Amino acid sequence: MMTLQAAAKAIHAQWQGADNVFNAVTTDSRSIAAGDLFVAIKGAHFDGHAFVTDVIRQGAAGAMVSESFAIKNPDLPLIVVADTRLGLGALAAAWRAQFSLPLIGVTGSNGKTTVKEMCAAILRAQAALDGHGNEAAVLATEGNFNNDIGLPLTLLKLRSTHSAAVIEMGMNHVGEIDYLTRLTRPTVAMVTNAHRAHLAGLGSIQNVALAKGEIFAGLDEKGIAVFNADDAHAELWQNLAGKTLRLTFGMKQVADVQGEFMAHGLGGMMHLHTPWGSVDIQLQVPGAHNAMNACAAAAATLATGVSLNAVEDGLSGFRGVKGRLQLCAGLNGARVIDDTYNANPDSMRAAIDVLAGIPGRRIFVMGDMGEVGEAVAQFHDEVGGYAKSHGIDRLLCIGEFSAAAAHNFDSGGEHFSNLEALIKTLRAELNEQTTVLVKGSRFMRMERVVDAISAPVNQAGDK
CATH class of the missing domain: 3.40.1190.10 (Mur-like, catalytic domain)
Structure with a gap:
C-alpha cells in the first residue's frame, strides 16, 4: 500500500522507527493481520495505545499514535500525530486523492x-x-x-x-x-x-x-x-x-x-x-x-x-438490506417483516404503510425510538394513532415511551414491561393469516423478537 514514511509525509506528520510497508489499516487490535497499520484510537472505555506493543509483536507494520506515546517508545515503527482520529481522517483523504x-x-x-x-x-x-x-x-x-x-x-x-x-x-x-x-x-x-x-x-x-x-x-x-x-x-x-x-x-x-x-x-x-x-x-x-x-x-x-x-x-435484482423490511418465514406459517435496524417517527410511518397494504391480520411490534428530542412522548403517541388509523389489528409495545403508543392505539394495543411476556403473547397469535412487522431503534435490539418468532430453517424451507 505505502510505507510509514510516505504516509507520514502525506499527512504532514512525524515518523520514527523502521520504514515498513503497510497493506491495510485497522483500529481493531483483535483483528490485526501481518502488514497492517494499527491506528490507536482513544475512546470512552478504551485506549488503543495500550495495545500498540502487542500488535507490532503480532506482525503489524506499525502504528499511528499520539505524541506522548511516541516519546516513551522511540524504537517502535510509528506515525506520530497530535490526534489519531484526525490523523486517520487525513490519511484516508490523502489515499482517496490518488x-x-x-x-x-x-x-x-x-x-x-x-x-x-x-x-x-x-x-x-x-x-x-x-x-x-x-x-x-x-x-x-x-x-x-x-x-x-x-x-x-x-x-x-x-x-x-x-x-x-x-x-x-x-x-x-x-x-x-x-x-x-x-x-x-x-x-x-x-x-x-x-x-x-x-x-x-x-x-x-x-x-x-x-x-x-x-x-x-x-x-x-x-x-x-x-x-x-x-x-x-x-x-x-x-x-x-x-x-x-x-x-x-x-x-x-x-x-x-x-x-x-x-x-x-x-x-x-x-x-x-x-x-x-x-x-x-x-x-x-x-x-x-x-x-x-x-x-x-x-x-x-x-x-x-x-x-x-x-x-x-x-x-x-435488489432484494433489500438485513433489518430493513426484510421478509422471513414465521412460526405457524406467519409472515415476519424484520425492520429492526433503527427507527424514527417517519420511518415508523413508512413501516406501518407497508404493513397496512398486506392482506390478512396485521400485528405491529414496536420498540422505543431514540434521539427524537423533547417531543419523545408525543412522537410515540403519534405512532399509535397512525397504526390504528391505518387498519393495524394489534400493536404490541415494549420500552418506556412506547406505552404512549399502546395507549393511543386503545383496543388491541398492549404494552409489556419485559420481552419474554411480549414474545409469549405474540407467539400465541401467529398463524397463516398473520403478518408481523417488528421495528424499534437500535438500542432496543428488536431483532430478538424476530429471532423468537421466526420459523426454524427446515420449517421455513431454506437449505
Missing part, C-alpha cells in the same frame, strides 16, 4: 443505507455490462461504517481495481457531514431526505436539513449535487449546492428523475422517467418509500454516467 473514479456520497435521515446498497447494485450492474466483472469492482460502505472512524477506514480500502465507489455518511451533530465529505471528495453528493431523526442533538428538522446539506461542501466544480425534490427542504439544498450542477429526483414534484410507483404484494412496478430516457422496473422490495429510495439511487448513479440498462438490472 484515485480518479466515480464516487457517490450518500446522506439523509431515512433510507441512506438502502439507497447506498441500491447504488452499489446499479454500479455493479454497470461494471458487469462493461466487462469489469464482479462485486469487487465496486467499493461500498459496510455495515454502519459511516462515522469519523468507519468512513476513513472504508476510503482506505480503495484500490486500482475499483471502477466506482459509494460511501454512506452519518451524523448526529452539526459539522460532522462537512468533515466527512471533505475527506471523501465525492463526484456525486446526495441527500435522500430530512426527517425527524437526531432531534436530540440538532433541535429541529430545519437544522437536520442544514446538517445533511453539508455534504455538498465536498464537491469540486465538476461535481453533481443530487437531492429530493419532494422534500420540504429542497430549496434549501438547492441554495447550499450553489453553482454546482444539480440533479433532482422525486415522485410528486417535478424532478429531473421522476418515478411513478404501483404497488403489488411486497414489491411493485416503478416507471422511471429521466433525461436519458424512460424505463420500467419491477422492484422486489416493499413500500412507496422504497420506490423513492430506488428513484434516489437511479438519480445518483445516472449522474455518474451509468446506463438505464444498468439501473434496471441493479434495481430489479
